[in-house]
Amino acid sequence: MLRAQLRRQAQASTKKTAEARMQGLVVFSVAGQRMAARTDEIGGVMPWPGATTVPSDTPFVAALVRHEKHCLPVFDLAAKLNRTMHDSDPLCLIVKHIDGPMAICIDSQVPSLHMVARTSIRYRAENDPDIAGSCVAGEEELPIINLTTLGVSSIRSTR
Numbered sequence: 001m002l003r004a005q006l007r008r009q010a011q012a013s014t015k016k017t018a019e020a021r022m023q024g025l026v027v028f029s030v031a032g033q034r035m036a037a038r039t040d041e042i043g044g045v046m047p048w049p050g051a052t053t054v055p056s057d058t059p060f061v062a063a064l065v066r067h068e069k070h071c072l073p074v075f076d077l078a079a080k081l082n083r084t085m086h087d088s089d090p091l092c093l094i095v096k097h098i099d100g101p102m103a104i105c106i107d108s109q110v111p112s113l114h115m116v117a118r119t120s121i122r123y124r125a126e127n128d129p130d131i132a133g134s135c136v137a138g139e140e141e142l143p144i145i146n147l148t149t150l151g152v153s154s155i156r157s158t159r
Contacts, residue, residue, distance in 0.1 A: 025115075
């Protein structure tokens with residue numbers, strides 16, 4: 001009995017070590033540009049509910065969407081990337097932002113989950129603080145976007 005317990009403990013610790021070496025990423029596209037984000041920064045995906053334009057001084061935030069009993073600000077990631085959304089049935093990506101939940105309009109292609117080895121993620125300091133680095137998911141190299149702090153540097157630089 002003791003051997004079986006030790007074997008299970010060894011297998012469990014090996015599994016935990018392997019999981020610690022992996023990073024879950026969600027791959028999605030905005031106006032045709034594919035990118036990845038950490039799974040812990042995603043609150044969900046739903047059909048695009050339609051947005052209501054509102055006056056705003058916040059860069060890239062000029063609309064609201066209804067989500068359950070709340071209204072969420074919409075971050076226009078396509079505009080930040082200097083792209084135009086052409087999709088007729090976009091999806092809504094709910095983001096766990098430091099200032100509270102936020103919505104992003106993404107292409108209609110359903111986002112996919114990828115488990116990537118942490119060693120294959122290349123973190124780098126770029127001119128754009130919203131980009132954390134890059135990774136290879138599937139067979140393509142994708143930028144990793146910081147959804148938790150998306151746009152924070154844009155807001156601070158305009159004040």
